Amino acid sequence: MNPRITLATAGRILHQLRNDRRTIALLLLVPCVLIGLLAWVFADAPGGVFNLIGASLLGVFPFVIMFIVTSVSTLRERTSGTLERLLTTPLGKADLMLGYAVAFGLVAIVQSLVATGFAVWVCGLDIAGPVWMLTVVALFDAVLGTALGLLASGFARTEFQAVQFMPAFVLPQFLLCGLLVPRAHMPSVLSTISDWLPLSYAVDAMKNVTGSATPTIGKELLVMGAWIVISLALGSLTLRRRTP
Amino acid sequence: MMNKDQGRDAAGAPAQGSAGRDSIVVEHLQVNRGGRVVLPDLSVTIPAGQVVGILGPSGGGKSTLMRAIVGVQIVAGGTVRVLGEPAGSPALRRRVGYQTQAPSVYADLSVRANIAYFARVLGVERAAVDRAIEEVDLADHADALVANLSGGQRSRASLACTLVGDPEVLVLDEPTVGLDPVLRRDLWGLFRRQAEQGRTVLVSSHVMDEAVRCDRLILVREGRVLSDSTLPELLDRTGTADAEAAFLALIDAAEAAA
């Protein structure tokens, strides 16, 4: 690993994104539109529902969006031959993985600031804890999505497969993360499974920050961090210098 | 240029000058791809300081051999050494430049941004970027997105990403495909200058008339080396007038022997 190459790679990925204005607009607007829609749906519902679900949703966006963006862009890197070329250069696998993590982590920070700002000031979401903590959780969340996306793209041979990995990897976690039914109220098998899934911790952390003036999110960040490290390590195994 | 190599005798003793050093040594290379034996048992030696062409029909194994030389191909047997090191070893990654057959550049970046990225990965100074753009004659399109370039321009952008690192060994897979005669002449001139500076230049092509540009020709068909010599030697041996006729004569001879 080499910091110069890692940063060059992160810079290149951001540069590619910068040349694609529509994707940037989608990255920033879609979360706001969904949060706005959610607030509207619950506008006449008895108090507090939007506050609970809105916070959880802030934990789901960075994960889902970065998962898709990363798995598609790394697959493109494989099919266009740029990965093969890069692996003949001094670039290390860690440089590529961390380059993606840094680039999409930065995007996630911006995305989460915009989405949180919209949720708080426009939709009236109550956040009891400090806003910077939301950003930290969003950052972990996004890097987690990036790491799992890198891993998933290693198993995809075509764009169609890569897109299918979204429902396969993400939707089960979405169902089990406590957004629809609190995790404690699920059948015990499911709640045990959900205790192992990273998105559950992202949503828990978001709920803690919105629900308490002095939130504790150490355990949640630790679990997410472990998932990030493991997925990046497994993902780097799918990057082979030599191919058939 | 050509007569420089005629000092090479039948036993393969090296010619004079910078061509003395064997830069790439492939011994008994076996490669299987997609359940088929693509290279059954290929041995070849490529000297530094010459432009060496790998020619042969489509599907003959040119790209596979090049992939083995740059160390991205899983091989089933044999050895490949480049500059004395096993192919693909970390020490070689700065010294060997590879251009894949399909242009491998980022379509959503400009030509300059692509080259600048590879320059940073390879750790070369920024001035090398403009030099590489000049070398492939893309100065007019330096700031255009690769997605908006023609096929030949894309392939040159891809070549520039290889040249920018100023590698000692250039492995170029069909770099002149689809280019006009003027550009082809310029690029072959560039390859020649690189070779004259003592670098190793290995270029594949399936256009036989590019044979006259090479100091040395390796004809590959069905994973085997049909011939490895200079063009005059090849024409002499087969009694033909051009590379294409020589190649056909060799195939006929091989089939008659089989």
Ligand SMILES: Nc1ncnc2c1ncn2[C@@H]1O[C@H](COP(=O)(O)OP(=O)(O)OP(=O)(O)O)[C@@H](O)[C@H]1O
């Ligand atoms: N990705 C792959 N997977 C499986 N087999 C492959 C793959 N690429 C090439 N082959 C097989 O390997 C053989 C040699 O292919 P190679 O690409 O080395 O030929 P080539 O001489 O470079 O041809 P061309 O002039 O068309 O580029 C072919 O028979 C081809 O079917």
Ligand SMILES: [Mg+2]
């Ligand atoms: Mg080929």
